[in-house]
Amino acid sequence: MEAPLMQARADVGARRMGAVLPVFAGTIFLSAFLLFGIQPMFAKMVLPRLGGSPAVWSTAMVFFQAMLLAGYAYAHWLVSRFSVRRAALIHIALMIVVVATSLPIGIAAGFERPPQQGEFAWLLLLFTASVGLPFFAVSANGPLLQAWFARTGHAHARDPYFLYAASNVGSFLALLAYPFAVEPTLRLATQASAWAWGFGLLLAGITACAGLCVGRSASRLDTPPLVAEPIPASRKLHWLFLAFVPSGLLVAVTAHISTDVASGPLLWVAPLALFLLTFVIVFQRKPLLRHGWMLNAQLLLVLCYMAATTLHLRLGWGGELVLHLAVLFVTAMVAHGELARLRPSAAGLTGFYLWMSLGGVLGGVFTALLAPLLFNSVAEYPLLVVAGMLCRPGFTSIRLRRWQGVALASIAALASVSLVAREMMRTDSVRSFFGIHRITEIQDGRFRVLSHGSTVHGAQRLRQDDGTPVSGRPEALTYYFAGGGIADGIASVRQARGGTLAAVAAIGVGTGSLACQVRAGEDWRFYEIDPAVIRIATDPARFGFFSACAPAPTFVIGDARLTLGDASDGSLDLIVVDAFSSDAIPVHLLTGEALALYMRKLKPDGAVLLHISNRNMELASVVTATAASQGLATWLNKPVRTAEDLRAMKTAPEVALVTRPGVDPGSAVRGWKRQAGPGTTRPWSDDYADVVGAIWRQLSLK
Numbered sequence: 001m002e003a004p005l006m007q008a009r010a011d012v013g014a015r016r017m018g019a020v021l022p023v024f025a026g027t028i029f030l031s032a033f034l035l036f037g038i039q040p041m042f043a044k045m046v047l048p049r050l051g052g053s054p055a056v057w058s059t060a061m062v063f064f065q066a067m068l069l070a071g072y073a074y075a076h077w078l079v080s081r082f083s084v085r086r087a088a089l090i091h092i093a094l095m096i097v098v099v100a101t102s103l104p105i106g107i108a109a110g111f112e113r114p115p116q117q118g119e120f121a122w123l124l125l126l127f128t129a130s131v132g133l134p135f136f137a138v139s140a141n142g143p144l145l146q147a148w149f150a151r152t153g154h155a156h157a158r159d160p161y162f163l164y165a166a167s168n169v170g171s172f173l174a175l176l177a178y179p180f181a182v183e184p185t186l187r188l189a190t191q192a193s194a195w196a197w198g199f200g201l202l203l204a205g206i207t208a209c210a211g212l213c214v215g216r217s218a219s220r221l222d223t224p225p226l227v228a229e230p231i232p233a234s235r236k237l238h239w240l241f242l243a244f245v246p247s248g249l250l251v252a253v254t255a256h257i258s259t260d261v262a263s264g265p266l267l268w269v270a271p272l273a274l275f276l277l278t279f280v281i282v283f284q285r286k287p288l289l290r291h292g293w294m295l296n297a298q299l300l301l302v303l304c305y306m307a308a309t310t311l312h313l314r315l316g317w318g319g320e321l322v323l324h325l326a327v328l329f330v331t332a333m334v335a336h337g338e339l340a341r342l343r344p345s346a347a348g349l350t351g352f353y354l355w356m357s358l359g360g361v362l363g364g365v366f367t368a369l370l371a372p373l374l375f376n377s378v379a380e381y382p383l384l385v386v387a388g389m390l391c392r393p394g395f396t397s398i399r400l401r402r403w404q405g406v407a408l409a410s411i412a413a414l415a416s417v418s419l420v421a422r423e424m425m426r427t428d429s430v431r432s433f434f435g436i437h438r439i440t441e442i443q444d445g446r447f448r449v450l451s452h453g454s455t456v457h458g459a460q461r462l463r464q465d466d467g468t469p470v471s472g473r474p475e476a477l478t479y480y481f482a483g484g485g486i487a488d489g490i491a492s493v494r495q496a497r498g499g500t501l502a503a504v505a506a507i508g509v510g511t512g513s514l515a516c517q518v519r520a521g522e523d524w525r526f527y528e529i530d531p532a533v534i535r536i537a538t539d540p541a542r543f544g545f546f547s548a549c550a551p552a553p554t555f556v557i558g559d560a561r562l563t564l565g566d567a568s569d570g571s572l573d574l575i576v577v578d579a580f581s582s583d584a585i586p587v588h589l590l591t592g593e594a595l596a597l598y599m600r601k602l603k604p605d606g607a608v609l610l611h612i613s614n615r616n617m618e619l620a621s622v623v624t625a626t627a628a629s630q631g632l633a634t635w636l637n638k639p640v641r642t643a644e645d646l647r648a649m650k651t652a653p654e655v656a657l658v659t660r661p662g663v664d665p666g667s668a669v670r671g672w673k674r675q676a677g678p679g680t681t682r683p684w685s686d687d688y689a690d691v692v693g694a695i696w697r698q699l700s701l702k
Helices: 002-050 055-081 084-101 119-139 141-149 162-185 188-214 233-260 265-282 291-310 316-341 346-374 380-389 402-424 485-496 513-517 531-537 545-549 560-566 592-601 620-629 643-647 691-701
Strands: 429-432 435-442 447-452 455-461 503-507 523-528 554-557 572-577 602-611 633-636 655-659
Touching: 002 055, 002 119, 002 141, 002 162, 002 188, 002 265, 055 084, 055 119, 055 141, 055 233, 055 346, 084 119, 084 141, 084 188, 119 141, 119 188, 141 162, 141 188, 141 346, 162 265, 162 691, 233 265, 233 316, 233 346, 233 380, 265 316, 291 316, 291 380, 316 380, 346 380, 429 531, 435 531, 485 513, 485 572, 485 602, 485 655, 503 560, 513 523, 513 545, 523 531, 523 560, 531 554, 554 560, 560 592, 572 592, 592 602, 592 620, 620 633, 620 655
Parallel strands: 503 523, 503 572, 523 554, 572 602
Antiparallel strands: 429 435, 435 447, 447 455, 602 655, 633 655
């Protein structure tokens, strides 16, 4: 009888061991999928509260990195202090608390409107109150489950790092799925509900993993884990540096590319997906891309980056995107490849992840929080590219004498202090939470321009072509010149209402060019989210539109979707939407919910004038379809740009005018193209915005 019983036990043990790898890998995959699925989902919920600023995602990444560090520390505590049985009970209890108190995901009460200062701190508190506990619980699973797997007795238990690659595959797929599958098909409320169901499935998976461990011999599992080998502090600091550089570069590259297109999930996830892909590759047993290849590619790409930056090469948006993403990918491959090469044994796994996570947090904090305070330009980006070169094994193997190390550290500190001092004294660049605004003079000092990202947001002529100074009332230039779509649209609506506009809301300040559209007896209110822009536009030493045309302007500070809600319903004749972040229009100002708000604030015969010029996205069909879904009429102009106008800093804008059906838009606008129907483009809403489609349509027009 003993032989059959022993055989039966052996069969059960074999089946259990056969289930170990798929159960652990599947649970880790699901955990990573949920971990990185929540990031773009919740950031999209928050984005409209702060005007669609790219800094929302930068701050979100810092928060999620910090919570990942906390989760790794919690996993390290569980693994180092408790048996698998007790650790599982603690962790499963935590996840049950999350189910009972924090699901489904949503914005916590008390965060309806951000402050005018301290946006970073407010955002961090918002993320903590809303998704802190769920993210913390999920973030611990990667190292925790790998440590448990190392104690299962499986054939691959001695080196569980390959499961880290599986984890990053889940993260990578979650990021790719969000902009292309989840965002276009599911409303945010549905996404939050689906995430909650996924969390419940994850709880079941973790319970199964714990059961597979605890089901083995109690004598082997209910003892504290093996003590990791001593690791010198220098090696830990090396791990930290190798994680710091690519993490900081990730935030810098993401902010750079999303500034010029649109701050949204598509351009958030592309850099992060590449970043995670590097972990997938380097932690494989046989990496697809050799480390030596990446070291050579880094040299080539850094040279290309330096040439493009110093020579101001125009690569086009596509070329710029490829270059910046390539620099990020290869730098991360080099740094993460070194991390993989220097990883400890399985006994030191959770400590290794803890130091790596700490480096990631510090990199994100430096780029997203400290750099805007220290620099008035994007100085952190080239600094991190240079730091990426220091991640190469040739630099880390250099051994310096004590005095050489002290001298080198002193030089670096002096250079850093000098750089910060120089940046803080700059007057040609102003940095805020919402971006970097550059004031420069071009064409031999004939024009002063305000730029954000790669886009000019306004200009004032300082000198005539013969070099004589300009005097008198300033002439509106760039998109606002007389005869352009914006000026004609305002004049046409004014003419249709008897020659005057009683009340106007102008969303977006720029240089203040619209101030010269104000006529006597008209009440214009200027809505601007960035106080730094207001300071620039109202400084006569920089731009004179307000001082000459509207010396006592009324400003409303904050996101227009929130602050415009305070205006009386039915009180406005015209709303001019002219808000941009570089070349990107905040998506939430173009949605059906936004148009519904505008219509509530307008008089029955009022109109909305939308400036929709954009190099990267075709937005005319979006406005047409979204307006039609609200039962509204749309007129579009056809901008004609001549070489002579462009030399004179006059850029014909693309403009849409939206009214209720039957409203007279004025004689000038009647010459524009009236849209007969909604077309084939799907209307945008706060839950849906097809940025990919808008980019594709624009590319097809070129």
